[in-house]
Amino acid sequence: MTKRKMFFRMITASLIRRRSRMLVALLAIAVGATILSGLVTIYYDVPRQMGAAFRNYGANMILLPDAGNGAFNSQTVDEALSLIAADQIVGVAPYRYETVAINEQPILVAGTDMAGAKAASPYWFINGTWPENENELLLGQEVAQILSAGEGDTLTMVYTLSEADEDNPVSQTSEQRFKVVGVLETGGSEEEYVYISMADLEKLTQPAGELDVVELSISASQSELEGYTQTISDRVDGALAKLVKRVTQSESTVLTKLQSLVLLVTIIVLALTMICVATTMTAVVTERRKEIGLRKALGASDASIIWEFMGEGLLLGGVGGLLGAGLGFAFAQAVSVNVFSSSIAFRPLLLPITVIVSILVTGLACILPVRSATEIDPALVLKGE
Amino acid sequence: MFFRMIRGALTRQRGKMLMIALTIALGASLATAMLNVMLDVGDKVNQELKTYGANITVVPKAASVLNNLYEVEGGETTEGAYLREDELGNIKTIFWAFNIVDFSPFIDTEVSLPGGGTATMVGTWFNHYLSLPTGETLYTGVQNLRTWWDIEEGQWLDEVADGADTCMVGAALAKANGIHAGDVIRVNGRYADANLRVVGVYDSGDDADEQIYAPMEIVQELSNTDGYLTSIEVSAITTPDNELAIKAAKDPKSLSVSQYETWYCTAYVSSICYQIQEVITDSVASPVRKVADSEGAILEKTELLMVLITILALVGSGLGISNLVTASVMERSNEIGLLKAIGAPDRSITAVVLTEIVLTGIAGAVVGYFVGFGFAQIIGHSVFGSSIEMKAMVIPLVGVLVVVVTLLGSIPAVRTLLRLDPTVVLHGR
Incomplete structure (x- = not known):
């Protein structure tokens, strides 16, 4: 029998024969590894996931027309959007404002893309429903009070195409009947407008006009956003990109805090867990002083004893690490689904890291008690002193 | 006699008991730190969210x-x-x-x-x-x-x-x-x-x-x-x-x-x-819906995240403690075999072992509580720049956790050992 074969046989035999003790050790390592891989995955994923939650604050970038530098319409917007990574765009809401008359009162109407507005401003609270069909409108709360209108009412919008002057004694107007399907509550200036779809607005005002502003909700860090505003303003004719400071600045403040919270928690939990793993391993090894004494008495060299124990520890560390990496990912996934209702990406790099850290911790935990056991006289150890 | 045995075990096996106490202290400090941070994180994040204005x-x-x-x-x-x-x-x-x-x-x-x-x-x-x-x-x-x-x-x-x-x-x-x-x-x-x-x-x-x-x-x-x-x-x-x-x-x-x-x-x-x-x-x-709604969403998510991390930490520290306790009880097969051989009833053997472990556990938990509170303050000061409030409910929670976990870790081990034949155990098989 070769030396190597004997080495492996001793390791596997000791693992199998001392099943319960080894299970205890394996469990300890697996728990440690689970915490390591689970928490690190969460730590790396928190900014992305939390960033999505922060998009509740609404648009963090706006596009404005760059006067005298080309048209500002849907093509301009598409051009600008092509410069932003598609998976970072949460919502795009173009707005075009016009003054119309409803019940002879001047009212500001905004044409927008309803689905885009819903995505870009998730905080809009609608009493009723979002407009889905043609000729439906959303009424801002304040306008609703002025007009004393509400859900289900029908309103007629009158748009003045051209004012009356000397040539045309009668002003040209166009009219359209709209059904109120919802009343918008935001607590902000949005309540002062009436919202209709862009197509309806274009029908009312006839020639397709330019946009006034486009609100973008982008899930990206502040520096990325700054980069986007720069490239859009430089490369897209007719559009000027600006950050909504209130949102971006506050978001980066709060997000930095949250991330450092998770980081610190991760560090403390990891440090404590690793010490826990190490003490358990130490306890398991200390128990085997007798065995070490016996082997020494039989003439085994210190080095071979240390190697054997290390081999055992490393095997345990490896298996426990693998197990923990899998369980940790499952935990991170569960957290992500429960907290952020989205799945988490598997980080391949974390697998070797978890296994290596587990092996290192178990190795370190084993080596100290084995060392001290080999240093004493075998006779004393065997006698049980 | 009972007390003398326990005192004897605690003083003579000082090294081993210290190790158990250390592990329990670590687990307890982890639980204390996480529970304190978890219970206070809502208030802290809420303060941070004030940067969004009114x-x-x-x-x-x-x-x-x-x-x-x-x-x-x-x-x-x-x-x-x-x-x-x-x-x-x-x-x-x-x-x-x-x-x-x-x-x-x-x-x-x-x-x-x-x-x-x-x-x-x-x-x-x-x-x-x-x-x-x-x-x-x-x-x-x-x-x-x-x-x-x-x-x-x-x-x-x-x-x-x-x-x-x-x-x-x-x-x-x-x-x-x-x-x-x-x-x-x-x-x-x-x-x-x-x-x-x-x-x-x-x-x-x-x-x-x-x-x-x-x-x-x-x-x-x-x-x-x-x-x-x-x-x-x-x-x-x-x-x-x-x-x-x-x-x-x-x-x-x-x-x-x-x-x-x-x-x-x-x-x-x-x-x-x-x-x-x-x-x-x-x-x-x-x-202002923009601010009020988002605050709600972010708070809820942060709190839930911390709750889940805390649960993971608690499970981890629980398993860690019970693991070590199991290992240390198993190690004492000789002693238990000897007690059985000289005629000690199962119940008193269990009582002696459990009392020893629980006493050690409580000592560890007390140390762990204060260390953990220190960790919570480190987190509070370095992340939020203010201290984490000491929540009274953490004390019974950590106490119950430690006692339950040590008992869970030691009872099955003691029972396995009691089932063994004293001669076999003493013979060292």
Whole structure:
């Protein structure tokens, strides 16, 4: 029998024969590894996931027309959007404002893309429903009070195409009947407008006009956003990109805090867990002083004893690490689904890291008690002193 | 005899028992730190979220309609069109006064500038010193409510040091009119003129870039609205809305008496709004949904995240402790075999072993609690810059956890050992 074969046989035999003790050790390592891989995955994923939650604050970038530098319409917007990574765009809401008359009162109407507005401003609270069909409108709360209108009412919008002057004694107007399907509550200036779809607005005002502003909700860090505003303003004719400071600045403040919270928690939990793993391993090894004494008495060299124990520890560390990496990912996934209702990406790099850290911790935990056991006289150890 | 055995075991096996105590202390400190942080994280994050500014605005019942749609300007101080300045302090007397972090009044008017253009001038508090009827004093104003402003030139206006004839100018307006910090500009209001020294130029990234912010008295003088306000912004710490809060927000009268009590005595944004309306005459207080809703969502997510991480840490430390306890009990097979061989009944063997382990565990847990509290403070100070509150409920939680976990770890091991034949055990197989 070769030396190597004997080495492996001793390791596997000791693992199998001392099943319960080894299970205890394996469990300890697996728990440690689970915490390591689970928490690190969460730590790396928190900014992305939390960033999505922060998009509740609404648009963090706006596009404005760059006067005298080309048209500002849907093509301009598409051009600008092509410069932003598609998976970072949460919502795009173009707005075009016009003054119309409803019940002879001047009212500001905004044409927008309803689905885009819903995505870009998730905080809009609608009493009723979002407009889905043609000729439906959303009424801002304040306008609703002025007009004393509400859900289900029908309103007629009158748009003045051209004012009356000397040539045309009668002003040209166009009219359209709209059904109120919802009343918008935001607590902000949005309540002062009436919202209709862009197509309806274009029908009312006839020639397709330019946009006034486009609100973008982008899930990206502040520096990325700054980069986007720069490239859009430089490369897209007719559009000027600006950050909504209130949102971006506050978001980066709060997000930095949250991330450092998770980081610190991760560090403390990891440090404590690793010490826990190490003490358990130490306890398991200390128990085997007798065995070490016996082997020494039989003439085994210190080095071979240390190697054997290390081999055992490393095997345990490896298996426990693998197990923990899998369980940790499952935990991170569960957290992500429960907290952020989205799945988490598997980080391949974390697998070797978890296994290596587990092996290192178990190795370190084993080596100290084995060392001290080999240093004493075998006779004393065997006698049980 | 029982006590002597335990004392003997604890002193003679000092090294081993110390190791168990150390592991339990580690586990307990982990549990303490995580539980304390988890229970306090809501308050802490809520404070951080205040950087988004006010989450409640208070306007007079009829104001916005008059101003924005009929372009009626200040001057005619009709009832219901303005809020009263002398009622401002009342905001800090409501049931949830303690939750109101900052608030600031606003009054705005149109002014014309020497260059010929016009601008909106907003009168407000910057860092106003307020002494309340309750004896409390605080500094409040836009300096706390506009944390995202970048000061491009000069500095924040200081109400006391700079005096009344001062202002801050938005970056866009300053650029268009060539105004710099330190300049003195002449503004013409509808009822009076004033020479104001520009203390700072700010970049806000919104409409305020086109406006002038000045101390309240000077704007009231320019628009002849002494003692009146157009709006109040309030920043309050709130509890995320639930079904009750949504129902109450629509109509508080639809609630039953007990529901009403619960709602009124919970810091929902709607109940704080309702209480503000009670103390400010002819006012409408409404949540700024953008801020209030997002705060709720972010708070909920952070809390849930911390709860799950805490559960993981608790399970981890629990398994760690019970593991070590199992290992250390198994190790004592010889001793247990010997006790059995000299005729000790199973029950007393179990009692001796368990008492030893639980005593060690409690000692470890006490040390662990204080260490863990230290860890919680480290987290609190380095992340939020304030200490984590000591929650009393953590003590019994950690105690129960440690006792349950040590018992769970030792009972199965003791039972396995008791089932073994003493001769086999003593023989060392």
